[in-house]
Amino acid sequence: MFDTLCEINLSDIDLNDERYRISPGIVNISFLADSIKKIGLISPPVIRPVDNKFIVISGFNRITALLHNNVLKTPVYLAGKETDDFQCLLFAIAALSFKRPLTHVELIAGVTRLSDYLEREEMAKIAPPVFNMQLTPGFIEDLLHIGSLPDPAMELIHTGNLSLKAAKKISFLDKDEIPFFLNIFSKIKASTSIQFEILQNILEISAREGIHPQSFFKEMKIINPLDDETLDAVLRTQRFRTMVFEQRYPVLSQTRRMILDKIAATKLPGIIRLIPLENFESRGYSISFMVKNHDEFQKNVRQLTDVLENKTLREILDS
Amino acid sequence: MKIDTLFIDHLLPIDDETGYLISKIKADPQKIEDIRTVYDFINNSDDPISLAKKTLYITRNKGAVIRNCPGTSHYTCCDYTILHTGTFCTMDCSYCILQAYFHPPVLQYFTGLKSLGHELQATFCRNKIFRIGTGEYTDSLIWEKQSLMPQFLVETFAGQDNSVLELKTKTVNIESLLPLDHNGKTIIAWSLNTPDIIRSQEKGTASLISRLEAAKRAESKGYRLAFHFDPIVIYPDCEFHYRDVIRQIFKYVRPESIVWISLGTFRFMPGLKQVIEKRFPASTICYGEFIPGLDNKMRYFKPLRINMYKEMISCIKAFAPDVLIYFCMEDEEVWEKCLGFFPGKEGELGNMLDQSAVSHCNLDKALI
Structure with missing residues (x-):
C-alpha cells in the first residue's frame, strides 16, 4: 500500500496541504538538515499523488529539511492509487506513534482528524495499532472537546502551560470565557493540580459572586499580578495563585494570616x-x-x- | 413526582399492603427476578439520578430493618436508631447526599408490615429508650398518600413506652396521620430552611409556610414536633433569613410542643460536588468556604459555622429558652463555643435527647 520506493522532484510536493499532518513541526530545522547532509536520509518520506502534485503523509520535517539543503530530488515511498484518505491518515498517525510516544497535541490532532471517519467507540477499538496506546471512548470524547479549543490552547498544551485536565475544563466553558483563561495560562507556569485549582477557584468565585470570569479582576477590585512583567513566571504564578485563593476563601485566608502574625x-x-x-x-x-x-x-x-x-x-x- | 416505572420483586405476594400501594401509584407494575434489572434500567440513562426518582422498586428489606445510625468519625453523634423502610427520594434537593451515597440510587419501598411489627415488638421489649426514625435514607412521608406504613407505624408506636418514632419530612403529607391515636409517641419533624434555599435548592418540596402550617395542624392533634435546620447554608444575609425562619416557627407552634431542634451546616462527601455541578448547574451551594473535615467530608470553615450557630441559637433561645438544641455531627469546640458545654462522654448526647423524648412523649422514666 505504501511500499513503492521511487524518486521525485521536491518541487512536485505541495507542502501547504497538511491534511495528514499530526505533529506541529519543529521550529529549528537546521539540526535535521545537517543530519541529512552528514548521515543521509535514514527513512524516506511517504507521499501520495493528488491531482498533478504529491502531498505528504509522513515526513513534513524531512522534506522541509531537504528543501533547506537545496536538494532537488528525494527518494519517497509512494502510496498506491487504491489507498484512500482514511488509510493515509491511519498511516500518518501510526508512523509517528510507533516512532515515539505522541505528545498531547499530536494525540488531539490525530483523534480530531480520525473523528471524520470513525465514532468514538470504533476509534477506541483501533487505538492500540494506530496510536500505540489504549484510548477509551470517554477519553477520546475529552480529546475532541479539547481539540475544539482555539489554536492558542494547542500551543499552551504543547509548551506544558496548560494540562489536559485544565484544557478539558476550559473546553466546556462559554466561548467568550475561553480567551480569558488561555491568557492567564499563557502567563503562568504551574503544575497540573495548581492549574486546575486556579481555574476552579476563579470559576467558583465568579459563580458565587454572579460575575462573568472576564470581568473577574475588575469586579473583585484587584490588581492582576499577571500584568506585572517585572516578576518571573514562577513568582507571578505564586502571587496569582495566592490572590485567587484569598478571593475564594476570604475568611480562611484572613484567619490564617492573623494566626501566623500572632x-x-x-x-x-x-x-x-x-x-x-x-x-x-x-x-x-x-x-x-x-x-x-x-x-x-x-x-x-x-x-x-x-x-x-x-x-x-x-x-x-x-x- | 410521578412514578413512571414500577418494578416489583417477583417473590412479593400482592397482599393488602402491596395491592394498596400499587393501586395508588398508578403505574403498570413489572415483576422482576433480579434487582440488577432495576440497576441496568437506571444506569442506562444519561441522568440516572433523575430517572431513579421516577422509578420505584417495591421489594422486601433483605438486610437489617432496625440499625444504628452510622454517624461519622471525630464528630459527636446522637445515637439514633434507623428504621429502614426504603431508600432514596422523589423530591430533588441539590445537596441531597443520597445522590452520591447509593450506586446507583434506587427508589425502593420495603413492604412487610407484619415482619416490621415483629422487629419493633422486639425493640419495645428492651429496657432502653430508643429514638427511632425512618428519615435517614429517604423522606419519612413521601409515600404517605400511597402507603399504609406511616399509619401502621404511628399506631404500633402508640402501644408502648420505651421508643419514640420520628418521622422526618420536607412534605406536608400528614393527612392520614391526623385522626390517629398516636399516644404522644410520634414526633413529626420538619427539615427547615430559608425560603431562598427552599426555592433554589429543594426542588419538589413544600414551601416553608406550608411546612409550618402542617406542623401547626399536627400540633393541634397532639403530635410532638421537632425541627431540623440541616443543611444550614451560608450565603449573604443568611443570618437574617435563618432568624426569620426561627421567628416564623414560633408564630405557628408552641415551644412546649418541640422535642428538639437540631442544627447542622451543609457538609458533603467530596464526590457530591460533581453531581451537584452536573445536575444543578445554577447552584452555587458548593462554592462556600469549605475545607476538608476530619471525617473527610467538606465542611464550612469552622469560625463560619460557629458564627452561624451562635446567631441561630440566640434567636431560638429568645423564643424558647427551654427547648433542646443539639448539633448534628459537630466537635467539642463548636459545642463549647456555641452552647457552653460538650456532651463528650459516650452516649451523653443520646442521653440528653432521650430525656427530652421521655419528658415530651411520656416514655418510661425508669429507663433513663
Missing part, C-alpha cells in the same frame, strides 16, 4: 516552631524542635518552659 509575635526562640493545623478544623497545634544531642534537648526544653509566660502564646492556644 505566632510571629510570640517571638518563640528560632528553633521552636508552632504550627497550626492547615484549616483549623482541629484545635491541635504542633510544637516542634530539632535536637542533635541531650544538651540541645535540655536547652530547648528550658526555652520552652520560659515560653509558658508568653501572653500571646496563651491567647493563641486558648482562643
Whole structure:
C-alpha cells in the first residue's frame, strides 16, 4: 500500500496541504538538515499523488529539511492509487506513534482528524495499532472537546502551560470565557493540580459572586499580578495563585494570616516552631524542635518552659 | 413526582399492603427476578439520578430493618436508631447526599408490615429508650398518600413506652396521620430552611409556610414536633433569613410542643460536588468556604459555622429558652463555643435527647 520506493522532484510536493499532518513541526530545522547532509536520509518520506502534485503523509520535517539543503530530488515511498484518505491518515498517525510516544497535541490532532471517519467507540477499538496506546471512548470524547479549543490552547498544551485536565475544563466553558483563561495560562507556569485549582477557584468565585470570569479582576477590585512583567513566571504564578485563593476563601485566608502574625509575635526562640493545623478544623497545634544531642534537648526544653509566660502564646492556644 | 416505572420483586405476594400501594401509584407494575434489572434500567440513562426518582422498586428489606445510625468519625453523634423502610427520594434537593451515597440510587419501598411489627415488638421489649426514625435514607412521608406504613407505624408506636418514632419530612403529607391515636409517641419533624434555599435548592418540596402550617395542624392533634435546620447554608444575609425562619416557627407552634431542634451546616462527601455541578448547574451551594473535615467530608470553615450557630441559637433561645438544641455531627469546640458545654462522654448526647423524648412523649422514666 505504501511500499513503492521511487524518486521525485521536491518541487512536485505541495507542502501547504497538511491534511495528514499530526505533529506541529519543529521550529529549528537546521539540526535535521545537517543530519541529512552528514548521515543521509535514514527513512524516506511517504507521499501520495493528488491531482498533478504529491502531498505528504509522513515526513513534513524531512522534506522541509531537504528543501533547506537545496536538494532537488528525494527518494519517497509512494502510496498506491487504491489507498484512500482514511488509510493515509491511519498511516500518518501510526508512523509517528510507533516512532515515539505522541505528545498531547499530536494525540488531539490525530483523534480530531480520525473523528471524520470513525465514532468514538470504533476509534477506541483501533487505538492500540494506530496510536500505540489504549484510548477509551470517554477519553477520546475529552480529546475532541479539547481539540475544539482555539489554536492558542494547542500551543499552551504543547509548551506544558496548560494540562489536559485544565484544557478539558476550559473546553466546556462559554466561548467568550475561553480567551480569558488561555491568557492567564499563557502567563503562568504551574503544575497540573495548581492549574486546575486556579481555574476552579476563579470559576467558583465568579459563580458565587454572579460575575462573568472576564470581568473577574475588575469586579473583585484587584490588581492582576499577571500584568506585572517585572516578576518571573514562577513568582507571578505564586502571587496569582495566592490572590485567587484569598478571593475564594476570604475568611480562611484572613484567619490564617492573623494566626501566623500572632505566632510571629510570640517571638518563640528560632528553633521552636508552632504550627497550626492547615484549616483549623482541629484545635491541635504542633510544637516542634530539632535536637542533635541531650544538651540541645535540655536547652530547648528550658526555652520552652520560659515560653509558658508568653501572653500571646496563651491567647493563641486558648482562643 | 410521578412514578413512571414500577418494578416489583417477583417473590412479593400482592397482599393488602402491596395491592394498596400499587393501586395508588398508578403505574403498570413489572415483576422482576433480579434487582440488577432495576440497576441496568437506571444506569442506562444519561441522568440516572433523575430517572431513579421516577422509578420505584417495591421489594422486601433483605438486610437489617432496625440499625444504628452510622454517624461519622471525630464528630459527636446522637445515637439514633434507623428504621429502614426504603431508600432514596422523589423530591430533588441539590445537596441531597443520597445522590452520591447509593450506586446507583434506587427508589425502593420495603413492604412487610407484619415482619416490621415483629422487629419493633422486639425493640419495645428492651429496657432502653430508643429514638427511632425512618428519615435517614429517604423522606419519612413521601409515600404517605400511597402507603399504609406511616399509619401502621404511628399506631404500633402508640402501644408502648420505651421508643419514640420520628418521622422526618420536607412534605406536608400528614393527612392520614391526623385522626390517629398516636399516644404522644410520634414526633413529626420538619427539615427547615430559608425560603431562598427552599426555592433554589429543594426542588419538589413544600414551601416553608406550608411546612409550618402542617406542623401547626399536627400540633393541634397532639403530635410532638421537632425541627431540623440541616443543611444550614451560608450565603449573604443568611443570618437574617435563618432568624426569620426561627421567628416564623414560633408564630405557628408552641415551644412546649418541640422535642428538639437540631442544627447542622451543609457538609458533603467530596464526590457530591460533581453531581451537584452536573445536575444543578445554577447552584452555587458548593462554592462556600469549605475545607476538608476530619471525617473527610467538606465542611464550612469552622469560625463560619460557629458564627452561624451562635446567631441561630440566640434567636431560638429568645423564643424558647427551654427547648433542646443539639448539633448534628459537630466537635467539642463548636459545642463549647456555641452552647457552653460538650456532651463528650459516650452516649451523653443520646442521653440528653432521650430525656427530652421521655419528658415530651411520656416514655418510661425508669429507663433513663
